[in-house]
Amino acid sequence: MSWTVFFVAIFSSMLINNVVLMKFLGVCPFLGVSKKTNSALGMSAAVMFVMVIAAFVSYLLYYLVLVPLEIEYVQTISFILIIASLVQLVEMIIKKVSKKLYKSLGVYIALITTNCAILGIAVENITSDFAGQYGLFPGLAVAVTTAFGAALGFGLVMFAFSSIRERLEGSNVPEAWKGVPVSLITAGIMALAFAGLGGIVG
Amino acid sequence: MIPAVVFVTVMVVLFLGTFMLNKNTPAPVDMRISDARCSACSNYGCALKQEEAEES
Amino acid sequence: MAKTKNVKKEMSRLANFTKGFFKENPVFVFLLGLCPALAVTGTVEASLGMGILVIFVLTSSNVVVSLIRKWIPHQIRVPSYIVIISTFVTIVGLLTEAYAYALHGELGIFIPLIVVNCLILGRAESYASKNKVHDAAIDGFGMGLGFLGALVVIGFFREFLSTGAIAYGVYLPLAETPGSIINIDSYVFSMDAFGQAPGGFLVIGLLLGIFNFVAILKRNKKERERQRMIEEKKRQALERKRQKAKEKAGANA
Numbered sequence: 001m002s003w004t005v006f007f008v009a010i011f012s013s014m015l016i017n018n019v020v021l022m023k024f025l026g027v028c029p030f031l032g033v034s035k036k037t038n039s040a041l042g043m044s045a046a047v048m049f050v051m052v053i054a055a056f057v058s059y060l061l062y063y064l065v066l067v068p069l070e071i072e073y074v075q076t077i078s079f080i081l082i083i084a085s086l087v088q089l090v091e092m093i094i095k096k097v098s099k100k101l102y103k104s105l106g107v108y109i110a111l112i113t114t115n116c117a118i119l120g121i122a123v124e125n126i127t128s129d130f131a132g133q134y135g136l137f138p139g140l141a142v143a144v145t146t147a148f149g150a151a152l153g154f155g156l157v158m159f160a161f162s163s164i165r166e167r168l169e170g171s172n173v174p175e176a177w178k179g180v181p182v183s184l185i186t187a188g189i190m191a192l193a194f195a196g197l198g199g200i201v202g
Numbered sequence: 203m204i205p206a207v208v209f210v211t212v213m214v215v216l217f218l219g220t221f222m223l224n225k226n227t228p229a230p231v232d233m234r235i236s237d238a239r240c241s242a243c244s245n246y247g248c249a250l251k252q253e254e255a256e257e258s
Numbered sequence: 259m260a261k262t263k264n265v266k267k268e269m270s271r272l273a274n275f276t277k278g279f280f281k282e283n284p285v286f287v288f289l290l291g292l293c294p295a296l297a298v299t300g301t302v303e304a305s306l307g308m309g310i311l312v313i314f315v316l317t318s319s320n321v322v323v324s325l326i327r328k329w330i331p332h333q334i335r336v337p338s339y340i341v342i343i344s345t346f347v348t349i350v351g352l353l354t355e356a357y358a359y360a361l362h363g364e365l366g367i368f369i370p371l372i373v374v375n376c377l378i379l380g381r382a383e384s385y386a387s388k389n390k391v392h393d394a395a396i397d398g399f400g401m402g403l404g405f406l407g408a409l410v411v412i413g414f415f416r417e418f419l420s421t422g423a424i425a426y427g428v429y430l431p432l433a434e435t436p437g438s439i440i441n442i443d444s445y446v447f448s449m450d451a452f453g454q455a456p457g458g459f460l461v462i463g464l465l466l467g468i469f470n471f472v473a474i475l476k477r478n479k480k481e482r483e484r485q486r487m488i489e490e491k492k493r494q495a496l497e498r499k500r501q502k503a504k505e506k507a508g509a510n511a
Contacts, residue, residue: 022455024297028376031292071206076351076370077344081213084340088220092227102229116293116374123367176471177463180289184463191456214341221337 005134009142010149016198018153019117021191026117026154030161031183033108040162044155046108048148050090051118054083055147058122059140063131079122087112121150161187275396278404285408285462286469290377294368295409296458300420303429305413307361309406311354311369313399315346316378320398322346323386330387339382344373361429377405415461420453 019025026047033043058079066072091109094102112118125146130139164186173182284290291312298308322342330338351369354362362369372378381401386394417424418440427436451457 021459024293024455024458025371027292027296031289065209069205069209071209073352074206074210074348076348076373077210077341078213079370080340080344080373081210081217084337085213085217085220088217088224092220092224095224095227095229106229116371119374120367120371123370127367174467176474177467181463181467181470184459184466188456188459188463191459192451195451195454195456217337217341218334221334225333 005142006145009145010152011200013146013149014153014156015194016200018157018194019121019150020154020157021187021194023120024116025120026115029108029112029115030154030158030187031180034158034162034165034183037159037162037166039108040158041155042104043108043112044151044158046105046112047115047117047154048151049105050083050087050109050112050115051121051147051151051154052144053090054086054118054122055125055144056140057082057086059125059130059143062126063136075123075126079119083118083122117150117154121147157190161190164190271393271396274393275400278397278401279407280404282401283404283408284377284401285405285412286466288377288380290380291375291405292462293371294375295412296462298365298368299409299413299416299458299461300453301364301417301428302410302413302424303426303432304361304364305409306406307354307358307430308365308368309402309409311350311365312372312375312377312405313402315343315350315372316381316402316405317395317398318346319343319378319382320386320394321391323382324389324391324394327387335387336379336383339379339387340373343378343382347372358430364429377401412458412461412465415465416452416457419449419461420451420457422448 013019017023020027020030029043029047034040061078061082062072062075066075066078087109091106094106094109125143128146130142130146133139134142161183165183168182168186177185278284282288285292285295294308294312299305319339319342323339326338347370350372351362354365354369381398385397389397414424423438423441425436425438426432449457452461
C-alpha cells in the first residue's frame with residue numbers, strides 16, 4: 001500500500017463522489033444552514049469533527065465487535081446508536097472544555113445527531129470493504145481518510161453554495177422560485193459541474 | 203441471537219447514558235439551545251429557526 | 259346529535275388521513291426527507307419501493323410510539339424514538355434483502371438511512387407522542403402515502419426525461435418479465451443527466467417552483483375575489499344610505 005491510496009481517497013471522496021452533490025447525503029444542512037457563509041463554515045467544521053471520529057469508531061465497532069460475534073445484521077441500529085452517543089459525548093466535552101468552541105460549534109453539533117452524511121459515510125466505509133483490500137488497520141486509516149475527504153468536500157460545497165446564496169439574496173428572482181426552489185436549481189447546476197469531474201481518478 | 207440482543211441492549215444503555223450525561227451538563231450561559239426538537243432532527247425549518255435565533 | 263358527532267369524527271379522521279397528500283405534503287411543503295427524495299428517485303420503481311418501505315416504517319413506529327407514549331419519560335423520549343425507528347428499519351432492511359433483492363441493491367445505503375429521515379422522527383415527536391393509537395396509525399399511513407406520491411411524481415419526471423420510458427418489473431416483483439408502460443422509444447432527446455445526480459436537484463427545484471407558482475395564482479385570485487366582495491358590500495351600504503337619506507328627505511318634505 002502506497003501513499004497514493006490516501007491521496008486518491010481524499011480526492012475522490014472530496015470532489016468526484018462529493019457527499020452532497022453526488023451522493024445526496026446531508027442535503028438538509030446543505031439547504032438549511034447555508035444562508036450565511038459564517039454558519040455554513042461552522043456547520044462544516046462540526047461535520048468534519050464528528051464525521052472523522054464517527055468513521056473511526058464505527059469501523060472499529062464493526063470489525064472488532066460485530067464481525068467476531070457474527071451479528072453484522074445489527075449494523076444499522078448499532079451505528080446510529082454509537083453515532084448518537086458520540087455526538088452527545090462530543091457536545092458534552094465541548095461544553096466543558098471551551099466556551100468559545102461551544103459558541104461557534106455547539107448549535108451545529110446538536111443539529112447533526114441524525115445527519116445523513118455521518119451515518120452514510122460510516123456505512124459506506126464498511127460496504128467499500130477497506131479491511132478486505134488493505135488489511136484491518138491500514139483499512140482503518142483509509143476509512144478515516146475517506147471520511148476526512150468527504151467532510152472537506154462537504155465544507156467546500158457548503159462554502160461555495162452559501163456564497164452563491166448570499167449573492168442570490170439581492171438578485172431578482174421570480175416570486176414563485178424565490179427561496180428553496182432557486183437554491184435547489186443552483187445546487188443542480190453545481191452538481192452538473194461536479195459531474196464533469198467524474199473519471200479523473202480511475 | 204443472544205449476543206445480538208445483549209449487544210443492542212448495551213448500545214441502547216450507552217446511548218441513554220450519554221444522552222442523560224450531556225443533558226445534565228449545563229451549557230455555558232446565554233448559549234443554551236432551547237428547542238429540543240432541533241437536536242433530534244436536522245430539520246430544514248428548525249435549522250432556519252436556529253439561524254434566526256442566532257441573529258437576534 | 260350523536261349522529262352528527264359521529265359524522266364529524268369520521269370527517270376529521272378522513273382529513274387526518276388525507277392531509278399528507280397535498281396540504282401537508284412532507285416533501286413539497288415541509289421539505290422533509292429530501293435526501294431520499296433526491297437520491298432514489300431516478301426511476302419510478304425505485305421511488306415506489308422507497309415509498310413502501312417508508313410507509314411501513316412510519317406506520318409501525320407511529321403505532322409503537324403511540325402505544326408506549328405514557329411510559330416514556332419525557333426527558334429521554336427522543337433517544338427512545340431513535341431506538342424504535344432503527345429497530346423497524348433493521349427489520350425492513352432484512353425483509354427487502356430477502357424478498358426484493360434487486361430493490362435492496364438499488365436503494366443500497368438509503369435503506370439504513372431511513373433512520374435519519376426527518377419525516378419519521380418528526381411525526382413520532384409531533385403527532386404520535388400526543389395521540390391515540392389508531393389516529394397515529396392513520397396519520398402515519400397517510401403521511402407515508404403523501405411521501406410515496408411525491409417520490410413517484412419526481413421519479414416519473416426523472417425517468418421519463420432520462421430514458422423516454424417508464425419501466426416496470428425491474429426492481430419490484432410486479433411482473434414476470436420486465437417491460438415498460440410508456441415507451442416513446444426515442445433516445446434522441448433522452449437526457450442522461452436527469453437520471454443522475456444533477457437531475458434530482460433540478461427536477462425538485464422546478465416542481466417546487468411550479469407548485470409555488472400555482473399557489474400564488476390561486477392566492478391572487480382569492481385576494482381579488484375578496485376585494486370584489488368588499489367593494490360590493492361597500493357599494494350596497496352606500497346605496498342603502500342614499501336610499502334612507504332620500505326617504506328622509508321625502509318625509510321631511
